[in-house]
Amino acid sequence: MIRALAFSLGVLVAVAGAPAPTAAEPTVTREAFRRPDAAPHPGYNPYSPAKARLGKVLFFDPRLSGSNTISCAHCHNPELGWEDGLARSFGEAGEALARHTPTLLNLAWGRRFGWDGRIATLEGFVLGPIANAHEMNQDLDALVGELRAVAGYRPLFDAAFPGEPPSIDQISLALAAFERTVTDGGGPFDRWVGGDETAIGAAEKAGFRLLVGKAGCVQCHKGWNFSDGEFHDIGVAGADPGRGGLDGADPKLRHAFKTPTLRDISKRAPYMHDGSLDSLEAVVDHYDKKFVRRPTLAAEIRPLSLSAQEKLNLIAFLRILTADEKSLSLPLIPQ
């Protein structure tokens, strides 16, 4: 398995007959993109199948909203890369939310949650959308009462939290435990990383070399999940202060947002925190030269002068990050 993993960028580039990387370019090995085997679960919320099962049912249950019409999946749809295909979604209040719905893929590895990273744990995040008037607008205590009255939920809660009556705390623990099971599962790119040269084509390989080389994407979209978990201003127009809007934030973080994963990216249009770019072509044009120049712009963002062919290759690579189809069975909503 480890055999073919030690290709450095230098080797890859040399094979393709292109110039060797300059000193400024990072030397990135395929090994740096190897997937971890299992998702981590924290000590304060250890994994159990029963807990994740309860979390999954809750995730798809519209009872979690005040009007019983909107579930988490209304905005985080597994078919759409756990997003909703809208620039900005609508919640119970019927008005567009301030930001685009992000994917929930691979959050088990996340360190901060929300586009601006305002929340430090998944358990702390998941109650927010339920209670928030603009999203699901559901009183949390009333929700516990509502779920306790549903006979079909009893065995699910009992199995997940034996001997304790259903509570807000359990809803948060179960939803978070389920979310940690939401991973992209891997696909052709991972087989290539594992040493299967035929798993991806020449255009995709050229796109990978751009991502780790000339285009510099890897400076932020790092590792198997293609994210450094950090916050950067990449010059998306608009007034949203992002991480810079948090109390006590460093002014240099104005317009900085969390680097999203690139996994399943082809299913996740439109793109960016405001959903303002509707295709991967638009994203690549953005990085090539259409970004907004302002004092907080990340140093890594600079004109790339990509040729039309290079743009196509980069896009081909982004598309290959789509995982193999795996069917997610939708749970029955308890009655």
Added chain:
Amino acid sequence: MNLGKAIIAGFFVWTLSAAGAQAMSSAGTGPMIPEFKEGMAASEGKDFATAEARLKAAVEKLPTHVESWSLLGYVSRQLGKIDDAFKYYDKALSIDKEFRPALNYLGHLYLELGQIDKARATLGRLDDACFFGCPEYDDLKAAVAAGKSGKY
């Protein structure tokens, strides 16, 4: 209506105010050992790694120093070591079950983990610990109310 702004408001108020919470306690009675003083200074300067080391030295020297255990919990949380934070608050509260800063921090930690019922129970303990009211109670009470309404 700016959703982002509204969401941020409540959450960060308490995150930041928790930093000052230990200082506003009058419940501490232990001696002011130098390691604790250094740990507290480092924590106030947001140098949490140094604070952790100094406070560990403090509890090694004086294992019953409740202030050090409590602050060590807070500092561990800042370093992302949530399981450690629980362990240290437990230790502080096993020495003094009414130690207000530890109860306040513990309540905030529960909120941060979406454990609203546990946070409320902790608020109840804090209420018992400061019968005539205290800043820690007011602080945690406001945070519990904000957490409950999703203004995290």
